Amino acid sequence: MKNKVKELLEQVEKFTSESIERVEEFRIKMLGKKGEITQLFEDFKTFTAEQKRETGKDLNELKTKTLDKINEFKDLLANTQAQTNNTFDMTMPATNEPLGSRHPISIMKNKIIDIFKRLGYTIAEGPEIEDDWHVFSALNFPPEHPARDMQDTFFIETNPDILLRTHTSSIQVRAMEQTKPPIRIICPGRVFRNEAISARSHCIFHQIEGLYIDENVSFADMKQTLLYFAQEMFGKDTQIRLRPSYFPFTEPSAEMDVSCKICGGKGCNICKGTGWLEIMGCGMVDPNVLENNGIDSKKYTGFAFGMGIERTSMLKWQTKDLRLYFENDIRFLRQFSAVV
Ligand code: DAH
Numbered sequence: 467m468k469n470k471v472k473e474l475l476e477q478v479e480k481f482t483s484e485s486i487e488r489v490e491e492f493r494i495k496m497l498g499k500k501g502e503i504t505q506l507f508e509d510f511k512t513f514t515a516e517q518k519r520e521t522g523k524d525l526n527e528l529k530t531k532t533l534d535k536i537n538e539f540k541d542l543l544a545n546t547q548a549q550t551n552n553t554f555d556m557t558m559p560a561t562n563e564p565l566g567s568r569h570p571i572s573i574m575k576n577k578i579i580d581i582f583k584r585l586g587y588t589i590a591e592g593p594e595i596e597d598d599w600h601v602f603s604a605l606n607f608p609p610e611h612p613a614r615d616m617q618d619t620f621f622i623e624t625n626p627d628i629l630l631r632t633h634t635s636s637i638q639v640r641a642m643e644q645t646k647p648p649i650r651i652i653c654p655g656r657v658f659r660n661e662a663i664s665a666r667s668h669c670i671f672h673q674i675e676g677l678y679i680d681e682n683v684s685f686a687d688m689k690q691t692l693l694y695f696a697q698e699m700f701g702k703d704t705q706i707r708l709r710p711s712y713f714p715f716t717e718p719s720a721e722m723d724v725s726c727k728i729c730g731g732k733g734c735n736i737c738k739g740t741g742w743l744e745i746m747g748c749g750m751v752d753p754n755v756l757e758n759n760g761i762d763s764k765k766y767t768g769f770a771f772g773m774g775i776e777r778t779s780m781l782k783w784q785t786k787d788l789r790l791y792f793e794n795d796i797r798f799l800r801q802f803s804a805v806v
Pocket residue numbers: 632633634635675676713716746747748749770771772773
């Protein structure tokens with residue numbers, strides 16, 4: 467028996483095969499019903515206890531090694547067969563996965579932020595659901611101001627103290643509450659107004675607010691900052707014009723226009739013949755607003771400005787209808803895929 471086991475073990479160790487059929491033949495020869503190893507196990511049954519002890523371990527080892535060998539070759543040959551059956555053409559050009567791109571409002575928001583970041587501004591944000599104090603009262607709106615009217619403002623439930631912010635100026639107030647001057651922030655956000663939807667207005671849109679408060683901040687600082695912004699956004703030869711205006715939270719207040727890029731200031735249908743396009747509101751922060759927020763108006767001054775992101779995008783990319791920014795028509799959005 468011992469010699470037979472040794473001889474079969476050698477055969478197993480030497481065994482190689484390139485075909486799955488040969489492996490199966492080998493299995494039958496060794497372990498089939500009349501296989502050589504099976505036969506040895508039959509003989510084993512007739513052994514005395516002494517003989518069993520002498521050969522049992524070797525016989526078991528022979529069986530495991532044979533099974534391992536057979537499985538090893540089965541796996542190997544199954545894999546190579548799968549590879550030859552594989553008809554995938556590795557040289558074929560890949561199919562293009564359609565790539566999304568940023569929404570033009572996000573692109574414009576990032577452009578504006580980038581410009582002000584270079585001037586040292588950091589980003590501040592605030593909640594969309596606000597209270598009267600942050601949207602109106604702290605910003606010096608008199609109680610009877612029309613902006614507080616139901617016609618313009620969306621109130622939450624029946625509580626007139628809670629509302630959807632109508633402008634991002636509310637973030638100014640939150641910033642003044644939370645930090646001491648110097649404050650230099652840019653505040654992007656979504657705002658809500660109870661307005662009919664048309665080519666020029668929407669009930670939801672986006673604004674960016676800017677605020678700079680420090681000692682000795684002057685109107686000249688504001689003018690230079692906004693000129694820099696206009697030239698970075700619309701081109702180096704862009705000019706700006708400040709027209710006197712009124713906002714409760716700034717004094718003096720102004721409306722800023724940029725020279726019309728289309729006609730170079732000569733007058734065209736985009737600028738309605740004036741050569742100028744209105745882009746934002748701005749002004750020196752009213753001392754009442756500083757005091758409302760615990761900032762000493764004798765020591766500190768500041769300027770603020772606010773612009774619509776949709777409006778700035780419409781001017782930059784000559785979009786004729788504001789609603790395009792909300793409809794998400796892929797043919798419109800795709801035009802911005804190369805703009806960064
Ligand atoms: N909050 C104003 C609006 O929604 C925009 C604005 C004007 C913001 C003048 C300012 C500012 O900070 O100084 O129309």
